[in-house]
Amino acid sequence: MSIESIINGVIEVEGGFVDHPSDPGGATNMGITEKVARANGFKGDMRNLPRSTAYHIYYTRYVVGPNFDDVLARDPKVAEELIDTGVNAGTDRAAEWFQMALNGLNRRGKDYPDIRVDGDIGSGTLAAFDAFRKVRGKMSTIIMLRALDAYQGYHYLTLAKDNSKFEDFLSGWLLNRVGNVAA
Numbered sequence: 001m002s003i004e005s006i007i008n009g010v011i012e013v014e015g016g017f018v019d020h021p022s023d024p025g026g027a028t029n030m031g032i033t034e035k036v037a038r039a040n041g042f043k044g045d046m047r048n049l050p051r052s053t054a055y056h057i058y059y060t061r062y063v064v065g066p067n068f069d070d071v072l073a074r075d076p077k078v079a080e081e082l083i084d085t086g087v088n089a090g091t092d093r094a095a096e097w098f099q100m101a102l103n104g105l106n107r108r109g110k111d112y113p114d115i116r117v118d119g120d121i122g123s124g125t126l127a128a129f130d131a132f133r134k135v136r137g138k139m140s141t142i143i144m145l146r147a148l149d150a151y152q153g154y155h156y157l158t159l160a161k162d163n164s165k166f167e168d169f170l171s172g173w174l175l176n177r178v179g180n181v182a183a
Contacts, residue, residue, distance in 0.1 A: 001076035022165035030054040066091040067121035092119035101147035141183040
């Protein structure tokens with residue numbers, strides 16, 4: 001699994017131009033909000049956002065920026081999940097869920113020490129992930145994907161509670177975002 005195939009997969013799931021009244025992101029194309037596109041130098045109509053611009057934004061902001069590329073070198077499927085989740089729910093949130101899962105899976109510190117949950121995928125998080133993978137072996141990918149999906153699914157259900165505008169998106173999120181990366 002390459003970064004290119006992961007990003008292209010995210011673009012496919014995100015689809016083309018959308019400007020849904022319930023989406024606080026406003027005009028979006030290939031999953032890139034107008035605010036993010038503008039922050040990355042795009043000045044045109046969002047309907048005309050080039051795929052190459054979307055790809056560059058995904059690569060810099062959703063792969064390299066949060067250091068998910070360092071996870072890719074260890075476990076491509078977990079990296080794919082982090083990137084996909086980062087696009088849809090925010091990179092800080094995806095990184096924090098990853099760190100929380102690592103802390104919850106260390107058997108109260110027997111396998112490796114707890115790490116700081118700060119959304120920064122640095123050497124401490126990567127060392128914990130390496131230790132987790134060593135202890136859990138082949139099952140580590142499945143376990144981590146399920147933990148990340150659990151956090152993500154709960155997040156979406158929470159967003160959609162109490163008749164919120166996010167109810168418009170809940171079915172799609174659960175269908176296309178939770179459980180979409182298989183080991």
